[in-house]
Amino acid sequence: MQIYVMDRDYEVMKKLEVWINGNAKFEAKCFTGLQALTEAVKREPPGAVILDFDGQNSYSAVRTIQRESPQTQIVMLSENKNKAVELFELGLSGFLMKPPDEEKVSELLFRLQHPILAKLKTNKEGT
Amino acid sequence: MLIYAIDDEKAVLHYTMKALKEYFKEEAEILPFSDVDEMLASFQTRPADIAFLDIEMPGYNGIELAAKLNRIKPDLNLVFVTGYDQYALEAFDVYASDYMKKPCSVEKIEKAMQKLRYPIAKEKDIFVKTFGNFDVFYKGSPIRFRSELEKEMLAYLVDREGALVSRQEMAGILFEDDFSRAKQVHLSKIAERLSKGLAEYGIGNLFLSENGYRVDLSLCDCDLTEWKMGNPIYRFTGEYMEQYSFAEYRKGMFEK
Incomplete structure (x- = not known):
């Protein structure tokens, strides 16, 4: 699965790229701005987008992606836990707290590919 | 379609049920609960397709309840109905489809139905x-x-x-x-x-x-x-x- 990543923090973006590419089932592509990201989604829709949230521009980008590629899963990146409410309002597929850690990214990747299997796996681990 | 709704506050539960019945009309059987153990017991024999859950309940957290329900039916659609923002991340971790602020309304239910993680296919007879x-x-x-x-x-x-x-x-x-x-x-x-x-x-x-x-x-x-x-x-x-x-x-x- 191809995943597009956009974060204003270059270090965060590069970490995500390394972790995603470390999993043979995924390929990460990084973008430095929302416009480049949405243009890429229109040209070649990915399986998922991981997107830094910075206000109205992000909402607009999310709406564009949902319109252009309804099957693309969208994951929010934020330092603010309370932003997770917007995850549901916007119909997003996931949330990553910043700074991200490798284990959470790995769980997210599994969930993106296997929604029900991931639920069974999590339940089995008792969480 | 079978739907469960739980809230420890009877007035809130009544309001939620009213909105659910107005939205679903005859298309769903909707069961109200104010007690978690009663809901869990019922779910064992009749697992719901969608569950509307309060989060802060005496002696029980709706997120914990959701995790238990998921173990019984992994493709359960969960919708949290709460007055608080701070549980949204945990709600996501239990694969909730939506996180609704109280009070529940027909409009909010309509939006939630468009976001169900596990669309409900018509079961064959x-x-x-x-x-x-x-x-x-x-x-x-x-x-x-x-x-x-x-x-x-x-x-x-x-x-x-x-x-x-x-x-x-x-x-x-x-x-x-x-x-x-x-x-x-x-x-x-x-x-x-x-x-x-x-x-x-x-x-x-x-x-x-x-x-x-x-x-x-x-x-x-x-x-x-x-x-x-x-x-x-x-x-x-x-x-x-x-x-x-x-x-x-x-x-x-x-x-x-």
Whole structure:
């Protein structure tokens, strides 16, 4: 699965790229701005987008992606836990707290590919 | 469709139920709960398709409840109805479809239905169970067969997964390779009774007898079919059509 990543923090973006590419089932592509990201989604829709949230521009980008590629899963990146409410309002597929850690990214990747299997796996681990 | 709603505050629960009934009208059975243990007990025997959960309840957290419900039914659609923002991340971790601020409303329910993680497919009236003992259910109740041979005939056709089975092959299964004239007549009568029996349930087209016998599995939900398609809800636990010796071969294939 191809995943597009956009974060204003270059270090965060590069970490995500390394972790995603470390999993043979995924390929990460990084973008430095929302416009480049949405243009890429229109040209070649990915399986998922991981997107830094910075206000109205992000909402607009999310709406564009949902319109252009309804099957693309969208994951929010934020330092603010309370932003997770917007995850549901916007119909997003996931949330990553910043700074991200490798284990959470790995769980997210599994969930993106296997929604029900991931639920069974999590339940089995008792969480 | 079956929906559960839980809130420890009766007034809030009443309001939620009112909104749910207004939205779903006759399309769903909606059960209210104010007690978590009661809800869990009910869910064990009648798991819901969608659950609307409060989060802060005395002695119990709605997120913990959601995790327990998920263990029983992994494709449950969860919608949290709460006055607080701070549980949204945890709600996501239990695979909630939506996180709704109180009070619930028809408009909020409509938005939630558009975001269900596990869209609810219309269930077929016929469910064929092959894991464990073989049985056939029509609208949730087991079908009564007039004889064990009729049931075994149907079971074999399900095992053949809809392929055409010759009369001789079927006689081999039911009568241990006795294809005498008497047994051929007997076989015809079994097929006729099976067809009539299913027709009484309104599902006579499940069993087809022309140039042989077969079942139309497109009319049913079947645990074997779902398992082969990779549906993790249906798991092979080592038992397949346990009443029938012909099933031993297939069971061996599953176990490989």
